[in-house]
Amino acid sequence: MVATHYEVGEKVPADICPTLADEGDITFAVSVEVYGGYGSAKHVYPTEQVERIQDLFVVGGEIDEVGVADDVRLYTIPHDALR
Structure with a gap:
């Protein structure tokens, strides 16, 4: 299974967070x-473990809870750690 990689600070695609990504x-x-x-x-895994799923995103410069699309699943553990 091939993954798309995003680095810190990259814009979140609209198919993951449709309401805020457009802004x-x-x-x-x-x-x-x-x-x-x-x-x-879509399944979003951090490359290093985080405490909460809110820790995956920054909204307007601050970590905040984000509404994601219905078909998006967020994880706090890296994909490789689940194998």
Whole structure:
């Protein structure tokens, strides 16, 4: 399974966070890998473990809770650690 990699500070794609991504003020707070699932499902894994899923994103310069698309699953543990 091939993942798309995003670095800290990169803009979050609209298919992950549709409401805020269009405004351009939501970025990744940590490096992540995004794996595709069945249909349009997306699985977002940090490359290093985080405490909370909120720690994955920065909104307007601050870490905040973010609403994601219905078919997006967020994880706090790296993908490789789950194997």
